Amino acid sequence: MADHPKSQESQLQIQMDEDTANGEYVNMALVNHTETEFTLDFIYVQPQQPKAKVRSRIITNPKHMKRLLLAMQENVAKFEARFGAIALLEDDSSMH
Numbered sequence: 001m002a003d004h005p006k007s008q009e010s011q012l013q014i015q016m017d018e019d020t021a022n023g024e025y026v027n028m029a030l031v032n033h034t035e036t037e038f039t040l041d042f043i044y045v046q047p048q049q050p051k052a053k054v055r056s057r058i059i060t061n062p063k064h065m066k067r068l069l070l071a072m073q074e075n076v077a078k079f080e081a082r083f084g085a086i087a088l089l090e091d092d093s094s095m096h
Contacts, residue, residue, distance in 0.1 A: 024055040
């Protein structure tokens with residue numbers, strides 16, 4: 001079977017329902033991994049509450065995780081170039 005060059009690249013059309021478009025506020029994330037996948041749990045912790053709720057779980061493979069990491073690093077750098085450095089407190093335990 002011969003390889004056929006793509007004459008036109010198809011564009012990915014992404015759909016989003018209203019609830020997803022509204023997003024979820026989170027102030028904590030947990031990251032776990034196995035040899036074949038990463039799991040990211042995004043959590044909202046209410047002040048003075050002993051329980052917290054996972055609002056979203058993302059499971060992805062290592063290559064996609066690395067791409068996500070690079071995209072996040074690039075966007076944080078752009079944010080800080082525009083708005084100034086994001087200060088982290090040493091005892092800030094909101095992201096794990």
